Amino acid sequence: MVFNCTVINKGLEKYYLAPCYGIEFCIGFPGNLLVVLGYIFCLKEWQSCNIYLFNLAVSDLIFLCTLPRLSYLYANDLKETLPYACIINRYVLHVNLYSSILFMVWLSMDRFLLIKHPSRNHYLLRPKTALIVMGLSWLVVNAEVAPMISLMTQDLQKRNGSHCKDFASLKGDVNPLDYSLGLTVTGYIIPLLGLCFFSYQIAHLLHVQERALQGRTSYRRPLRFVTLAAVMFLVFYTPYHVLRNVRIASQQPWANMPQSTKMNIKAFYILTRPLAFLHSVINPVFYFLMGDKFRELLISKFRKIAGKTETRGKPT
Numbered sequence: 001m002v003f004n005c006t007v008i009n010k011g012l013e014k015y016y017l018a019p020c021y022g023i024e025f026c027i028g029f030p031g032n033l034l035v036v037l038g039y040i041f042c043l044k045e046w047q048s049c050n051i052y053l054f055n056l057a058v059s060d061l062i063f064l065c066t067l068p069r070l071s072y073l074y075a076n077d078l079k080e081t082l083p084y085a086c087i088i089n090r091y092v093l094h095v096n097l098y099s100s101i102l103f104m105v106w107l108s109m110d111r112f113l114l115i116k117h118p119s120r121n122h123y124l125l126r127p128k129t130a131l132i133v134m135g136l137s138w139l140v141v142n143a144e145v146a147p148m149i150s151l152m153t154q155d156l157q158k159r160n161g162s163h164c165k166d167f168a169s170l171k172g173d174v175n176p177l178d179y180s181l182g183l184t185v186t187g188y189i190i191p192l193l194g195l196c197f198f199s200y201q202i203a204h205l206l207h208v209q210e211r212a213l214q215g216r217t218s219y220r221r222p223l224r225f226v227t228l229a230a231v232m233f234l235v236f237y238t239p240y241h242v243l244r245n246v247r248i249a250s251q252q253p254w255a256n257m258p259q260s261t262k263m264n265i266k267a268f269y270i271l272t273r274p275l276a277f278l279h280s281v282i283n284p285v286f287y288f289l290m291g292d293k294f295r296e297l298l299i300s301k302f303r304k305i306a307g308k309t310e311t312r313g314k315p316t
Contacts, residue, residue: 006263008263008267009263009266009267009270010077012267012270012271013074013077013270014074014075014077016270016271016274017070017071017074017270017273017274018070018071018072018074018075019071019075020274021067021068021070021071021074021274021277022067022068022071022075024064024067024274024277024278024280024281025064025067025068025071027281028060028064028280028281028283028284029061029064029065031281031283031284032057032060032061032064032280032283032284033061034284035053035054035057035284036054036057036058036061039053039054039057046127047120047125047127048110048124048125048126048127048129048130049107049110049111049114049130051127051130051131051134052103052106052107052110052130052133052134053107055099055103055134055137055138056099056100056103056104056107056283057283057284059095059096059099059100059103060096060100060279060280060283062092062096063092063093063095063096063277063280064280066088066089066092066093067277069085069089070089079163079164080163080164083153083156083164085164086152086156086164087149087152087153087156089164090148090152090164090166090167091145091148091149091152093277094145094148094167095141095142095145096280097187097237097276097277098141098144098145098183098187098188098191099137099138099141100279100280100283101187101188101191101192101195101233101237102137102140102141102187102191103134103137104191104195104229104233105191105194105195105198106130106133106134106137107225107229108194108195108198108199108202108222108225108226108229109124109194109198110124110125110130111198111202111222111225111226112198112201112202112205112222112226113125114222115202115205115206115209115222116205141187144183144186144187145183147174147179148167148170148179150172150173150174151167151170151171151172151174151176151179152170153172154170154171154172154173155169155170155171155172158171166273167180167244168180168244168247168248168266168269169247169251171251176248177245177248177249177252180244180245180248181245184241184244184245188233188237188241191233192230192233192234192237195226195229195230195233196230198226199223199226199227199230202222202223202226203223206223232279232282233279236275236276236278236279237276237279239271239272239275239276240269240272240273240275240276243265243268243269243271243272244269244272246265246269247265247266247269250262250265
């Protein structure tokens with residue numbers, strides 16, 4: 001029975017994780033790269049929401065660059081033999097996981113304040129404030145994920161650097177279950193509550209201003225954005241965090257679980273991993289829904305490039 005479970009898990013890694021990571025890279029990388037380049041070359045006047053979206057795109061882009069190697073290793077049933085590559089890969093993965101939802105919270109806050117202060121006279125709507133918020137957010141997320149370096153280093157030392165394991169399989173001086181639960185609360189549950197809070201506040205504000213907003217339906221776009229973001233992270237992140245904590249708990253001595261049960265839990269945990277990272281593929285959709293003038297600027301830029309290409313192609 002244990003042997004069959006091991007075979008199933010190996011099959012999931014090779015025939016499920018590998019293609020899923022490959023597909024996510026092929027779709028997500030061009031989309032996020034387009035957004036990053038679009039912001040750099042097309043957007044002249046940056047507002048607070050643009051700064052939040054740009055940082056989100058950069059985070060997703062860096063993370064997506066780690067997927068081809070993971071996909072290759074899983075597809076060929078290989079183990080990561082480079083300790084530094086193992087640590088960097090897992091670290092970047094989790095920084096993106098928790099920075100994405102945090103950045104979405106700030107975007108939701110920005111949309112709420114913009115409805116409440118259309119003239120952008122609130123200090124939190126200033127670009128300089130947004131830069132400070134982003135800097136602090138990067139520090140907070142890196143501080144949250146930093147203990148994972150110690151866990152990964154200790155685990156690699158025990159295995160002589162020959163086997164790079166995922167977070168749910170690490171063992172070290174830091175209690176992995178306590179750390180995972182703390183990370184789940186601070187990195188996922190609290191930001192998710194923030195998304196829900198701003199969703200409610202926007203809905204309430206639109207309801208109060210319903211008469212004043214007649215004929216100005218564009219103000220309802222922020223409500224759709226915040227609601228979709230909250231639903232996306234709820235659907236994508238919840239199974240991953242639940243199964244990750246269950247997986248870690250199943251390996252504790254006090255759990256006293258049979259090996260077959262542990263392997264079944266691991267299989268379900270494997271199924272949730274690509275789902276959790278799917279947000280990096282979908283996030284570019286939010287840039288076009290949210291970017292105040294970004295979509296128009298990007299289309300205008302493409303038309304100019306296409307026009308120059310046609311002009312050069314015509315015979316003189």
